[in-house]
Amino acid sequence: MSPIVSAPTRTVRIGSRKSQLALVQTYWVQEQLQKHYPDCTFEVHTMSTQGDKILDVALAKIGDKGLFTKELEVGMLQNETDLAVHSLKDLPTNLPEGLILGCVSERENPADALVVHEKHKDKQLETLPAGAVIGTSSLRRLAQLRHHYPHLEFKDIRGNLNTRLAKLDEGGYDAIILAVAGLHRLGMSDRIHQVIPAEISLHAVGQGALGIECRAGDTEILNLLKVLEHTPTAQRCYAERALLRTLEGGCQVPIGVNTTIEGDQLTLTGMVASLDGKQLVKDTITGPAENAEQLGIELAHKLREQGAQEILAEIFAQIQREQKH
Structure with a gap:
């Protein structure tokens, strides 16, 4: 049973990028919310992000972690929109003050x-x-x-x-x-x-899931979003995001993950590789799904002990050198 929440009286404004995929994802969210709250109005507001505009430069060379999210976040902070729909893999692990990850929807195949x-x-x-x-x-x-x-x-x-x-x-x-x-x-x-099997290519943190961001204090919107929350996906993604945050990696670093949940146990595999592919550090951790974030943090420390930090430090130095040219 979905939780019964009283629908807000105001029109709810949903922020989205203009790309075809972003709009397909956003219209799906709009449709789901409309179905649960038929008396409420949900409007989609589109905008272009920096990542949509700069198409002739490799992503890693641009260097901004919020390439596909920043403009959407400004829209919420300026009260122009109430929530934003993101591919979760594009959403930085550290969000601007005043914004939170309000909901994670059920994941598609992340491979x-x-x-x-x-x-x-x-x-x-x-x-x-x-x-x-x-x-x-x-x-x-x-x-x-x-x-x-x-x-x-x-x-x-x-x-x-x-x-x-x-x-x-x-x-x-x-x-x-x-x-x-x-x-x-x-x-x-x-x-x-x-x-491509996980043994060859571990997927990106959050890949395949939608992350819906909103203002931290907006309880009306946060309650509204509960109908879209998929707890197993959220637990898997929180573990992955905690790993990435602890390793201090933006979306443009070679960090790959894979997560599964069986019963109440979550298994997280993490990988860090050098750009030339010659060095690759990989490990796995299993524990209670309710401790998802802690598992991500612990695995990050295990990978660090095996040399992940040195690999990442060299990559950051290399990217900075390229950005100067």
Whole structure:
């Protein structure tokens, strides 16, 4: 049974990025809230974020952790909107004062997907020829794939999902790596050539889940969002976010995770890799799901003891050097 909450009398304004995927996700949230609160009005307000506007520079070189969220957050702080719908993987682990993560919705498959050019439709990731060019804008995917497949070439790719697919189909790349969840949500599951197993590519923190952010003191909105909360997903994502926060990694560092819940036990696997893929530290922790954040913190310390901090320090130094040029 969903909790019964009295609907607010005011119009609820939902902030969203303008990208096709962002809007699909936001309209889903609007539809769910409208269904639960038929007497309430929910409006979608769209805006472009810095990450949407800068498309000719690799994400890691821009250097702002709130690339896809900042403008949406300003909208809430200035009382122009009441909540914002994010792909949780884009939401920094430290939020601006006055804002909180109000709700985490049920997760789609968080895995990465291989999407290939037509000429490689008989190939899998492990059978692509030496020198095949793989497109990805994620340092996490890049580091892990370099670790497992050093014979492949990697090239940065930016733009929304349709833009990336067009660049692939035009022959600029032999294959590209995208999130399974995004392809599902846009009705493009047929483009998934191979779901990459976790042993090869651990997914991004929060990947596949939606995070709904709102003002910290807005109890009316916080109560409203309870109908969308999916506790097992939230516990998994809180563990992942605590790991990332403790390692002080933004979304553009090679940190990968995988989480499962069985009964009341949560298992979290975490990975940190160097950009060239030559160093990779990985470990796993299991404990009560209700202690999700503590598990993330403990695993971060375990990874640090195994050299993760040195790997990350070198990556940050490298990114800073690139940003100066």
